Amino acid sequence: xxxxxxxxxxxxxxxxxxxxxxxxxxxxxxxxxxxxxxxxxxxxxxxxxxxxxxxxxxxxxxxxxxxxxxxxxxxxxxxxxxxxxxxxxxxxxxxxxxxxxxxxxxxxxxxxxxxxxxxxxxxxxxxxxxxxxxxxxxxxxxxxxxxxxxxxxxxxxxx
Ligand SMILES: Cc1cc2nc3c(=O)[nH]c(=O)nc-3n(C[C@H](O)[C@H](O)[C@H](O)COP(=O)(O)O)c2cc1C
Numbered sequence: 001x002x003x004x005x006x007x008x009x010x011x012x013x014x015x016x017x018x019x020x021x022x023x024x025x026x027x028x029x030x031x032x033x034x035x036x037x038x039x040x041x042x043x044x045x046x047x048x049x050x051x052x053x054x055x056x057x058x059x060x061x062x063x064x065x066x067x068x069x070x071x072x073x074x075x076x077x078x079x080x081x082x083x084x085x086x087x088x089x090x091x092x093x094x095x096x097x098x099x100x101x102x103x104x105x106x107x108x109x110x111x112x113x114x115x116x117x118x119x120x121x122x123x124x125x126x127x128x129x130x131x132x133x134x135x136x137x138x139x140x141x142x143x144x145x146x147x148x149x150x151x152x153x154x155x156x157x158x159x
Pocket of ligand 1: 031
């Protein structure tokens with residue numbers, strides 16, 4: 001009963017939705033919907049992203065030491081949903097979404113309204129996830145938008 005209550009409490013933590021873009025040493029690009037993202041330092045500007053250890057993307061971050069965080073707007077639930085399943089890299093698309101390689105090589109998705117590019121500056125084991133500390137090394141804001149959050153959709157990750 002206590003575990004169930006804890007899960008209910010954890011599910012009330014509000015999250016924004018992003019696609020984390022990753023790249024392997026062999027050039028394979030991938031992306032996955034991510035909500036466990038937070039800023040953790042002003043100077044230098046650093047964020048954390050938690051990636052589940054059994055995700056393919058986890059292996060790619062380990063491989064390259066870089067990732068991008070692509071911000072989704074409140075009309076992009078379908079895109080967020082697509083990247084909650086394994087997707088394929090074909091040419092200039094991942095999961096059918098066009099991307100370009102950023103300064104770090106990590107994929108930057110065209111449809112995102114903004115992105116941050118990060119180099120891994122540290123990591124922490126966190127049970128079934130690894131928490132990656134990313135130093136922000138490049139960014140772009142394409143248009144003003146309201147981020148998609150778990151208040152806009154029944155999609156959830158937590159508990
Ligand atoms: C709403 C939502 C948010 C998610 N957030 C995360 C997250 O923060 N970290 C994570 O590792 N997986 C998260 N996932 C799961 C991944 O998006 C999903 O397992 C994905 O298919 C992993 O891709 P990969 O196996 O190609 O790496 C989330 C799933 C959903 C439905």
